[in-house]
Amino acid sequence: MKRVAYVLGLPVVLFAAWYLLSAGSESFYAPPLSKILESFGKTWTLDRFTADVVPSLLRLTAGYAVAAVLGVAVGVTVGLNRWVRATVEPVLEFFRAVPPPVLVPVIILFAGIGDGMKVIVIAFGCVWPVLLNTVEGVRAVDSIQIDTARAYGISGPARIGRVILPAASPQIAAGLRQALSIAIILMVISEMFAASNGLGFTIVQFQRSFAIPEMWSGIILLGLLGFVLSLLFRLAEGRALRWYHGLREAQRRS
Amino acid sequence: MLEVSSLNKVYRSGAREVEALRDLTFTVDSGELVCLVGPSGCGKTTLLRCIAGLLEPSGGKVRLDGREVSGPPPGLAMVFQEYGRSLFPWMSVRDNVELPLKQKKITRHRRATLVEQALDAVGLAGTESAYPWQLSGGMQQRVAIARAVAYEPSTLLMDEPFAAVDAQTRADLEDLVRALWQRLEVTVLFITHDIDEAVYLGQRVLMLSSSPTVVQDEITVDLPAARDQLHTRADPRFTELRTHVYEQIQAAKLQPGGAGASS
Amino acid sequence: MLEVSSLNKVYRSGAREVEALRDLTFTVDSGELVCLVGPSGCGKTTLLRCIAGLLEPSGGKVRLDGREVSGPPPGLAMVFQEYGRSLFPWMSVRDNVELPLKQKKITRHRRATLVEQALDAVGLAGTESAYPWQLSGGMQQRVAIARAVAYEPSTLLMDEPFAAVDAQTRADLEDLVRALWQRLEVTVLFITHDIDEAVYLGQRVLMLSSSPTVVQDEITVDLPAARDQLHTRADPRFTELRTHVYEQIQAAKLQPGGAGASS
Amino acid sequence: GSDGGSGGDTDAGGVDQVKVGVIPIVDVAPIYLGQQKGFFKSRNIELTMESGQGGAAIVPGVVSGQFQFGFSNFTSLLIAQTKNVPIKTVANGVASTGEQGKDFGAVMVKADSPIRTAADLVGKKVSVNTLKNIGDTTVRESVRKAGGDPKNINFVEVPFANAPAALEEGQVDAVWVVEPSLTQVKAAGGRMVASNYVDAAPNLSVAAYFTSAKLAGEDADLVKRFTEAINESLTYADGHPDEVRGVLGSYTKIDEKTRAELTLPKWPTEINKESVDTLAKLGGQDGIFDGATPDVAKLLP
């Protein structure tokens, strides 16, 4: 009960404030919330969902999965090896600083204009938080834990799978969490180019065709989508990092 | 056989430079149980790390069975002084003890037996599924011991392994280590601050000087091989030996460094 | 005065439920030095955490000078069993010791004196600018002790504070604690596994049963207030007392839980 | 820095600071040329050009008064009109040359493509810079005129700049491009299959300069001066193509060779109302107004 109140409290207050403040709005680009909500119902019908939201979600999932796997794999390699880190870090930093929108033409060159391109754009953008956090997490593994693993001959995949990844997992989780919302943002950006369906495409299309309440309703939908995904993420994280949260909370709460 | 020859270790970090080990030379025969005592901060942990191949010495050599140690040699188990940090908090007690066995490619069935026996031996039956951080300090330390015991190592390095347990448990664990040693003919190097414990457990006791560290003295414990808490500790020879060790450590504290000036 | 009345603590996490303390009642007068012994895992650390107001008991009360403890009371210092983790790795040894003093709003000059004296007293002069992780286990533990000592607390809780130091240093630190206690009239609650230490240090020794925990027994140590390592430990009364404590702890291990069945 | 849209900041000398939101492409060459020639200064207008990538960035700026004027194609303006965006055109922007095969925008295919005429585009993948806008409606008209069924064209969005590569790599079957990408495609051996602007209407008015309804109402004088200056610029540009090719070098990075080769559009001062009506009709047919009918009269000056 209390948790529900916490989850809903502030959003309800904010929405109410928005509702009241925008009630008499004359501004073309900032219509009253009532109008936005009205268009929300009209816009996001079941058809729209299957036509636009589902393809977007599929691209999002694919891109995010690629980024997660790649980010962790490369991150562990880079984090564990000083020389590899020194060699590839500037190159990675180089690509990290390049805005995905300007890279789209290059990606189109290699990946065409289909879903593959969008997945790559999403992966390209959201791999960084995972990668960076993995590198830092791996570097910060307690030296005694590493020594223990070494002393007992826990080596190779077992060392990575059973010791290094779990030890770095809290920080990797932070990266994955960041990546999730970036993935949503890039889903929109990727659908601004060479797309003919998708949530991002629809929102941009609304924006271009001056359907402003519909555009805002799309943005709200994005927010809701992000919220639901992060809820799922939290559930998964809570499960995977039960030991960690238990460890951190054990003495605090009980 | 474990040979340590003119081992030297200097920690450098920024301006600070600490010569933890100056010049250590000693050997431990295969299947021998040697206890190491020395003042706090004299370099015992450093020595153990070098022997385990976890730390590169600044000079000198460590050889195990004729081979120079450059990384952790196979069949070695170590109980770390920082027992709390050496347990993996993301694994249950059982998994912590079992993991090294998996690496040793021991069958599942045998693993289960070994884990159960080891936890039972350290008095932790019933906590298998708890996480280490749900245990008391002494219990955590015993998990670390159980992990080493279950591993059935050929070389066992223990760094103040009983520091956090009560007197009674400590006595039990001492007997456990001796039993394990006799059963498997393990080479054991055992660091302790408890002089009685060193004498009770070891075939030999090595005494280190305070930093910069050399071997100050060593005694052979000529007590009978069959020891027990009541009779051995009551033996006058036991008292004699422990007094000797105590005096040597006192001396070590007063005139540090074999060769002369300190760092 | 510290009053602990029918203190009960149950750890719950998921399916696991551990009754660490069943029903503890005892008092410690202001300025008294009480030692606590009990088998490993019996709940000593849990008890100390409850007294320090760091852990909320599941039942019962802790009162310090008549006030119920709900958070750490002023003038309290605690030496944690996990000394390594209780030092801040991002601060030098000096800063670690000095920080609580800053919080106490002690002048810079006096702080410098206190830090220096405390580090000197635990034998760590010269390591002020090192980071804790550059020190050996025993040295880290002594930093934690120095921090508590420099704080000049009115209540001092120590959880196996000498577990990682050698015999000689341990003796020195014991005398340090007694000296501090006598000089500042601190109320001290001291957990140890070393029965001799408990008897040597304390005015009273409280013995806890094994889990679920109650007060198994307590003895008043009727040795003269002026103690020293040589004579006190040679006193026949000392031997008598330590034997008594030892027996009680043996008994505690055999029949756990005052009221009956275990959890 | 604006006083809410009632004309630009006016300094002591009575000179209006005017910001115009434009897309830095060939179409807006006259305004840069006019600025160089002093057509605005002589009417007490101090111009600043603000560039945006399209209507999405320019229209809000004009509506909110951040820019006093903007440049946009008519289809976008018509869409805005159906949504009652408070804007009004003030001058013509750019127009088709009206000559088949010699317009500044065209549908191109690779040299060896089986597509011969606009009718062959049916069932094919054709790129336009933005969907549901002037590109796809006029291309559909080309197909319709050539006797094909415009319903079955698979339009995809590819920015003009990326269209040559997309065509080359076979990611699309045909591209609709305007200058300078058009010249680039031609240089790469592309073949023209339709001049869609020409097919849509004779002398099609493609784009216009517009302002907010508010400014139009409050500062009619500024609007009038701006219109006059623009019209003078348009006429001058139409008459001096070499100077146009020259001024392109100042605000774009089109290389000199391409500048010399590219097909310039027409810059008449009059908005061709019939052609706008045609765009409105085409848009209506293709359903880009969501069933509404744009009120052309209300949009035009």
Added chain:
Amino acid sequence: MTRGAGLLGVAGLAGLLVLVEALPRLGLVNDDYLPPTSRIAAALGDELVTGEFWRAVGDTLTGWAIGLLIAVAAGVVVGILIGAVPVLRAATASTIEFLRPIPSVALIPLAVLLYGTDLGSTLLLVVYAAFWQVLVQVLYGVADVDPIADETARSFRFGPWARVRYVLWPTALPYVFTGVRLAASVALVLAVTAELVIGAPGLGKSIAVAQTSGAVPLMYALIAVTGLLGVGINLAARVFERRSLAWHQSVRGEVPA
């Protein structure tokens, strides 16, 4: 070690340059669309001597720096506040999750509405995007405080401020650094994107102009400049990090024992 690492880094970048030179030369991609390094370098060379270019770089960096500063300051303060007060954390969690995935690009109309093509537009987008990066990292960092360390501070009756200053902050610092490094590049990305789309002056606008003009080598040259800016920014962050995290495991590990 540091010198060696620097050399390796240069080698890594050189490898990239060689790759880009080789791909079009070997005919693996059309050199009209991905020109070889040498042509890109030549275009860059031409550009380097123009004042316009340096003004664009200056504009971009100004927007980036101010935006990042605001985002980091706000992210750290809000993060620590929310992270340290459980009630606040519970109450804001859902709102944060709702606002975070809203793409900055969707805010473009709003930005233009409020600021036109002024610096304000760029700042709005930059701050919005970078803020979340820092905030989330700080939240995770605050959650990573060792309970024993925290209890130590509590037992000595540290006030809230002292606990933040001496326990929370140092623990969160490595996370904050990662957050700042993430935010720094996100801010750069957004600064450039905002210029690209809105047309605010800066490198992004130059890229847009090069793009619409079909000046491909120049476009890549400018993209490379943004990338190099990123490399420089990271380098600075690393140096700073090594200084202030000397105690941390990850930096300790750098020095071979």
